Amino acid sequence: MTRELTETWLATGAKEPPRFRRAATQSAADIRRDLPARIDSLHAVADDVYARWAQGLRR
Amino acid sequence: MTALPVGKGEIRRTTSRRRQPRSRSSRSARMLQPALAAADELDATVANMRFVKPLDVDLVLRAWRASTTRSSPIEENVVAGGAGSAVAEALAAAGHRDSACCNWGCLTPLSTTAIPRSSSPSAGSTSAASSRPSMRGVRGAADGPVREAGGVSNARMAPTRPVAIFRFSRTEGPGLLRRLARRPRHRWQLVAHSSEGAPVPVRSARIRRPRDDGRSDERQRSRLPGRPPLSSLLRAAVDSEVPVIGHCLGGQLLAAGAGCAGDARPVAEIGWLDVDVCDSAAEREWFGGRAAFKTFQWHYDAFALARGGSAGADQQVQRQPGIRRRRTAHRPPVSRPR
Numbered sequence: 380m381t382r383e384l385t386e387t388w389l390a391t392g393a394k395e396p397p398r399f400r401r402a403a404t405q406s407a408a409d410i411r412r413d414l415p416a417r418i419d420s421l422h423a424v425a426d427d428v429y430a431r432w433a434q435g436l437r438r
Numbered sequence: 439m440t441a442l443p444v445g446k447g448e449i450r451r452t453t454s455r456r457r458q459p460r461s462r463s464s465r466s467a468r469m470l471q472p473a474l475a476a477a478d479e480l481d482a483t484v485a486n487m488r489f490v491k492p493l494d495v496d497l498v499l500r501a502w503r504a505s506t507t508r509s510s511p512i513e514e515n516v517v518a519g520g521a522g523s524a525v526a527e528a529l530a531a532a533g534h535r536d537s538a539c540c541n542w543g544c545l546t547p548l549s550t551t552a553i554p555r556s557s558s559p560s561a562g563s564t565s566a567a568s569s570r571p572s573m574r575g576v577r578g579a580a581d582g583p584v585r586e587a588g589g590v591s592n593a594r595m596a597p598t599r600p601v602a603i604f605r606f607s608r609t610e611g612p613g614l615l616r617r618l619a620r621r622p623r624h625r626w627q628l629v630a631h632s633s634e635g636a637p638v639p640v641r642s643a644r645i646r647r648p649r650d651d652g653r654s655d656e657r658q659r660s661r662l663p664g665r666p667p668l669s670s671l672l673r674a675a676v677d678s679e680v681p682v683i684g685h686c687l688g689g690q691l692l693a694a695g696a697g698c699a700g701d702a703r704p705v706a707e708i709g710w711l712d713v714d715v716c717d718s719a720a721e722r723e724w725f726g727g728r729a730a731f732k733t734f735q736w737h738y739d740a741f742a743l744a745r746g747g748s749a750g751a752d753q754q755v756q757r758q759p760g761i762r763r764r765r766t767a768h769r770p771p772v773s774r775p776r
Contacts, residue, residue, distance in 0.1 A: 380734045381613070388736055392708070405709030410734075417710055421733060423499075425614050427726035435681030436601065 380421055382414055445492035449501070451477050451484040469512045487511075490521045495528045502529060532726075606687050613685070670695070686737065693741040700741035708736050713751045720750040 389407050451474055470486055477484045485501040487494060511522035603612045672695035675682050684692040693700055714730045715721040721729055735753070743749060 384613075385734070392736070404706065410709055417732060417734070420731065422614060424725060424728065424731050424733070427728075428724055429614065429683075431724045432681055432683050 380418055382418060385410065385414060385418075442488065445489050445494055447485060447487045447489065447494040447497040449483065449497070450474060450486045451482070473512050487521060487525075490524050493524050493528055495532070498525050498528045499532055604688065672696075690739060690741060693744070696744040696747075698742045698744050700739055706736075706738045707753075709734070711735050711753055713753050715751050716749050720748075724750050 389410065450470065470484075473484050476482070483501065485497055487497065511520075511525045513521040601615075603615055605612065672682060672692055676692075676696055682692055684690070690700060710732050711734075712730060713733050715725050715728060721727060725731065733753075
């Protein structure tokens, strides 16, 4: 997840059919709150998950 | 004059290259300028450690995760017990048991440039000025072939399986998996698919395409945008014990390929949601010791776990702050490899 991708989804999500907007959602403002720090934390999680997954890549 | 925060380093230079292998150097004491000069030539990232005790572990881990080809602590101290050792210890404590091992299953060399052990009978009596590593030495450690640099090199290289990354949308690239492409020992291929209209190059993934065994589960799930060739390919990959990982739609397609039931949720789940790791084994093995974390979700569907699979983390939507509507939790497909 990146800041750019988050903004892309927020922009395209606004155009989605109404049935999809009836949802358990956070507001765009909530999604953007502390975005850099949240993304950094998420990347750290992803690094650990990918590291474990990539163990299988070794022959 | 500005007071320096004790135990905090800084990133002094960031590489501008994104797709090509890059090098990164850390430094201490008077090695900053030589490191910056070398980094200008190499387009490397430079982290100014400032302190060894206390070490800025967050800075070390951040720089390590961002590095792609080589990480070089640079110091005017002896190799043993110096900043390089502190970096290696911090990486080991963070779960990088072998400090030469990168996050991605290949190996990023950690080469310390420092005063060789033989030139310093005792750390406290070293003549640092006369033995200080030069900019040439710094550059060589960061960019040269794997070798002894300042007396230490624990770099090893291991071949890995080729990786095929399937992309389903023009706006969504391989994300953090892009780092994989920067690793010199990883062979990889980005495959455009789905909305981009490209066919699935079965042979590119080096997985033998299975014969039609009558299972048409993916076709019955017309809601899922998985194409039968891709679904079959994924199933063959799992059957062949090829490591697979799916994000978002990719996860759904993997589930379909594994014959898992999927269904549409009456409401979408969108936002930063808390996730609880299911058990201590998953916590230790997959999530770096985290018992919970926050993740970003934007989905409309859910699917069951594959037979024999186990959940790694649970999403508890009910407890999420800022969520307008509540619903029951579901299990995201964090599967474990065989």
